[in-house]
Amino acid sequence: xxxxxxxxxxxxxxxxxxxxxxxxxxxxxxxxxxxxxxxxxxxxxxxxxxxxxxxxxxxxxxxxxxxxxxxxxxxxxxxxxxxxxxxxxxxxxxxxxxxxxxxxxxxxxxxxxxxxxxxxxxxxxxxxxxxxxxxxxxxxxxxxxxxxxxxxxxxxxxxxxxxxxxxxxxxxxxxxxxxxxxxxxxxxxxxxxxxxxxxxxxxxxxxxxxxxxxxxxxxxxxxxxxxxxxxxxxxxxxxxxxxxxxxxxxxxxxxxxxxxxxxxxxxxxxxxxxxxxxxxxxxxxxxxxxxxxxxxxxxxxxxxxxxxxxxxxxxxxxxxxxxxxxxxxxxxxxxxxxxxxxxxxxxxxxxxxxxxxxxxxxxxxxxxxxxxxxxxxxxxxxxxxxxxxxxxxxxxxxxxxxxxxxxxxxxxxxxxxxxxxxxxxxxxxxxxxxxxxxxxxxxxxxxxxxxxxxxxxxxxxxxxxxxxxxxxxxxxxxxxxxxxxxxxxxxxxxxxxxxxxxxxxxxxxxxxxxxxxxxxxxxxxxxxxxxxxxxxxxxxxxxxxxxxxxxxxxxxxxxxxxxxxxxxxxxxxxxxxxxxxxxxxxxxxxxxxxxxxxxxxxxxxxxxxxxxxxxxxxxxxxxxxxxxxxxxxxxxxxxxxxxxxxxxxxxxxxx
Numbered sequence: 226x227x228x229x230x231x232x233x234x235x236x237x238x239x240x241x242x243x244x245x246x247x248x249x250x251x252x253x254x255x256x257x258x259x260x261x262x263x264x265x266x267x268x269x270x271x272x273x274x275x276x277x278x279x280x281x282x283x284x285x286x287x288x289x290x291x292x293x294x295x296x297x298x299x300x301x302x303x304x305x306x307x308x309x310x311x312x313x314x315x316x317x318x319x320x321x322x323x324x325x326x327x328x329x330x331x332x333x334x335x336x337x338x339x340x341x342x343x344x345x346x347x348x349x350x351x352x353x354x355x356x357x358x359x360x361x362x363x364x365x366x367x368x369x370x371x372x373x374x375x376x377x378x379x380x381x382x383x384x385x386x387x388x389x390x391x392x393x394x395x396x397x398x399x400x401x402x403x404x405x406x407x408x409x410x411x412x413x414x415x416x417x418x419x420x421x422x423x424x425x426x427x428x429x430x431x432x433x434x435x436x437x438x439x440x441x442x443x444x445x446x447x448x449x450x451x452x453x454x455x456x457x458x459x460x461x462x463x464x465x466x467x468x469x470x471x472x473x474x475x476x477x478x479x480x481x482x483x484x485x486x487x488x489x490x491x492x493x494x495x496x497x498x499x500x501x502x503x504x505x506x507x508x509x510x511x512x513x514x515x516x517x518x519x520x521x522x523x524x525x526x527x528x529x530x531x532x533x534x535x536x537x538x539x540x541x542x543x544x545x546x547x548x549x550x551x552x553x554x555x556x557x558x559x560x561x562x563x564x565x566x567x568x569x570x571x572x573x574x575x576x577x578x579x580x581x582x583x584x585x586x587x588x589x590x591x592x593x594x595x596x597x598x599x600x601x602x603x604x605x606x607x608x609x610x611x612x613x614x615x616x617x618x619x620x621x622x623x624x625x626x627x628x629x630x631x632x633x634x635x636x637x638x639x640x641x642x643x644x645x646x647x648x649x650x651x652x653x654x655x656x657x658x659x660x661x662x663x664x665x666x667x668x669x670x671x672x673x674x675x676x677x678x679x680x681x682x683x684x685x686x687x688x689x690x691x692x693x694x695x696x697x698x699x700x701x702x703x704x705x706x707x708x709x710x711x712x713x714x715x716x717x718x719x720x721x722x723x724x725x726x727x728x729x730x731x732x733x734x735x736x737x738x739x740x741x742x743x744x745x746x747x748x749x750x751x752x753x754x755x756x757x758x759x760x761x762x763x764x765x766x767x768x769x770x771x772x773x774x775x776x777x778x779x780x781x782x783x784x785x786x787x788x789x790x791x792x793x794x795x796x797x798x799x800x801x802x803x804x805x806x807x808x809x810x811x812x813x814x815x816x817x818x819x820x821x822x823x824x825x826x827x828x829x830x831x832x833x834x835x836x837x838x839x840x841x842x843x844x845x846x847x848x849x850x851x852x853x854x855x856x857x858x859x860x861x862x863x864x865x866x867x868x869x870x871x872x873x874x875x876x877x878x879x880x
Contacts, residue, residue: 249635255289265289272541279376281541283313288538291623295616305612310619313378317391318430318615320375324394325433327426328369329443330404331387332361332411333451334419339666340718341418350480351675351717352552352576353487355666357510358386358419360496363533363546364512365407365421366390372399377544381615382622384547384630385669389443389622391615394427401425408454410513416475422450436615440606479510486510486519488575491552493519495543496533536631547630549667551637553577553676557653558585558661576663579675579713585650585661586677588799588871592713593681594720596728597688597706599625599670600742625670628695633667636687637674643683644781646788647871650677650797660684673721678710678870682747686768686781689745693770703743704764705731710750710870723749730761748866759819762863780860784867786851789844800871803838804845809865812852816861828852 255265269289276282290309294302303311318325339354366388370379373396381389392400401423408421424446426439485508497520499509504516511517522528522540534543535550555563555577564584583590602625610617638659642649650661662676662684672688674681689704696702707727709720727746734744744761764770767780787802794801802809811831818824832852837845851857 249632255292262293265293276541278542280544283376283378284538284541284543284545286312287545303616305610305620306614306616307620307623310623311616314391314434314616314619317375317379318433320379321391321393321430321433322395323430324427325430326392326394326397326400327381327389327428327433327439327443328392328400328423329387329389329425329447330362330365330421330423331447331451332358332365332419333422333454334415335386335666336721338415338418340721350483350487350576351665352550352663353483353490355664356487356490356548356550357483358666359546359548359668360510360517361411361419361421361512362386362388363544364515364517365403367544368403368407368513369400372396372403381619382626384622384626385671387669391433397425397427407513420451420454422447422454424450434615435613436610436618437613440613440618444603444606482510484575486517487552489519489521490550491554491576492521492574493535493550494522494537495520495528495535495540496546497529498531498533499529536634547626549630549633549664549672551634552663553582553653553658553661554655555581557655557658559651559653562650577661582661582663582675582677582680583713585680587647587649587679587797588873589678589869590713590873591678591710591870592675592715592720593678593708593710594665594673594675594717594724595681595685595706595708596673596721596724597671597685597704598728598732599692600703600705600732601701602670624695626668628692629667629670629672632691632695633664633672633688636691637662637664637684639684639687641683643679643686644785644788646785646791647679648796648800649679649683673724675717675720678708681708682867685745685747689764689768690770698771703741705734705742705744707731707746707749707761710748715751727760730758733758734761734763736763747863748870759862762859766859767863778856780863783851783857783860784864786848787864787868790838790841790848792838799873800868802868802872803841804835806872808835809868812861813865816858816865 255268269285272285272289273282276285287309290312291307293308294304295306295308295311297303335355335358338358339351362383366380366383369390369392370376373379373392375392379391381391404421404423411419411421424443426443426446428439432438489508497518499516499518501511501514501516504511504518506518508518509516517533520529520532528540528543532540532543533546534540536547538545553576554574556574558564558577558581562585564581579592583592586592605621606618610621638657640652640659652659660676660680660683662674662680665673665675667673674684676684685706685708689706692702692704705728707724707730709723709727711720727749730749731744731746732742733740734742741763743764745764745767746761747767749760762780765779769779769781788800790802790804792801792803808831811827811834815824815827815831818827832849852861
């Protein structure tokens with residue numbers, strides 16, 4: 226699938242590629258080795274008799290057939306389509322009859338809802354707030370499936386706060402009625418802050434199977450519906466009686482519920498679902514006529530009849546929900562490094578605050594917020610998939626959701642430093658915990674994380690490398706992103722806006738005078754200009770994406786050369802180089818004078834005026850030779866940005 230996007234010609238024959246795992250690419254759970262089709266088939270035959278209901282059978286087929294290539298009637302491989310998606314789309318369209326209602330829906334107001342959380346308590350509920358938005362989409366999707374009497378097979382995709390369904394055309398009126406009622410509920414519950422927008426078209430089964438023609442129209446119509454979702458509500462917006470006290474009370478009540486909900490979420494294996502009137506106890510959030518609460522299943526204990534299974538396909542009687550739910554809890558921080566806020570009363574299972582995360586940063590205590598987005602996916606989904614069909618659309622959607630809502634957790638849990646010579650805080654003893662960061666949002670084809678600046682930087686590199694492996698090494702499939710770095714108390718909403726500016730800069734990266742995207746802005750700070758094109762670099766210039774460095778071709782290669790001068794004082798509190806800071810400031814001046822006639826003399830002056838460390842003379846001489854190579858100069862600004870953050874000031878060391 227991925228190797229054909231952006232190319233011409235026929236699909237290639239599939240082979241076993243990264244990854245063959247249902248949720249975690251680091252822990253394959255499917256039977257047999259990579260490419261063991263016979264072992265997979267035997268496991269499927271053993272599991273199917275245990276799946277009693279159609280929904281259970283569908284989940285079983287997804288687990289064992291999601292990575293198996295589809296075949297046609299003659300037994301030839303159908304490129305870019307999984308066997309599971311081929312089978313379920315056939316069943317779904319047959320259930321629709323002669324008219325297929327293709328429905329696309331989206332929860333709007335997501336950014337405003339997440340980032341308006343500014344109080345210390347609301348900030349602790351960030352991950353729960355974004356999960357709540359995912360829950361809104363799943364709630365609406367499941368209601369529509371029940372309304373139309375169809376199964377999860379009819380879901381084209383779900384993720385990023387939206388979904389697309391194939392429904393029987395005869396239910397068009399009931400679908401519109403529910404969409405309006407759910408939008409009304411969101412309006413009342415969130416005072417117009419959130420909305421539910423839908424776009425639909427009725428097509429024949431043949432048109433639905435082809436998947437072409439109507440996808441772009443649906444995207445355009447959904448955009449128009451979202452833009453005018455307040456139409457007809459102007460009196461409520463401008464003339465209604467609104468009490469700031471009531472609004473604040475609603476916000477505080479929701480934040481309190483989400484803090485309790487979010488404290489249970491990292492340990493949860495399921496989400497219990499009940500009718501709203503039957504929810505008793507703590508930890509529940511209500512969506513329409515249903516209440517939801519995270520649940521950790523214990524061996525031998527009965528599970529509730531209605532439940533969502535988080536990041537797992539093994540509970541075949543549950544509705545599977547993939548979500549990027551990785552967070553750092555207070556208990557995940559090693560006890561000697563744990564800084565418990567005086568006002569933190571939620572206990573060790575609560576999510577670590579921003580102040581606690583920056584205490585774990587290398588060098589300067591700084592927080593980074595990183596935003597990224599897969600390049601050009603909107604074009605592909607709107608009809609740009611070669612040989613576009615409903616099955617290929619479903620396969621691509623499912624795999625993208627699997628990466629950004631499933632595999633992203635495993636990437637967060639990795640523990641290796643950015644480079645072998647880069648120190649980092651001691652890792653947690655908790656199983657499954659790696660980086661000191663929190664996912665704010667991850668779904669569809671984008672992600673937002675916040676955490677200690679060096680942990681976020683390392684995660685960003687890991688994510689890009691994993692995405693390259695996941696997409697078969699296709700150079701046309703980029704991932705543009707940017708990080709904004711500031712102190713822990715910097716307003717979150719402003720951080721998100723500036724990280725978005727960094728992401729926009731990353732999408733404007735050029736190569737040979739042509740915009741190619743696939744860029745990265747690693748060190749946007751309050752000290753730097755917000756729209757400086759030099760802040761962005763192509764990923765394959767910043768780091769070796771296939772994991773193997775060499776020479777001085779990458780920014781991280783040059784950083785490794787500097788780290789050979791690390792002194793005995795280097796450690797998790799900061800990197801100490803055996804050269805004076807004045808040398809680095811001279812290099813900074815050199816890096817900023819691109820095209821200046823005095824540039825090269827300035828470099829020679831900086832090198833000549835620096836006293837070489839006697840015990841590291843060979844390393845110093847090697848670094849001198851490296852810095853005199855012109856091909857290393859474009860990397861110097863970002864290397865110095867890292868070293869500036871990694872070397873704490875004297876006052877920060879005292880603190």
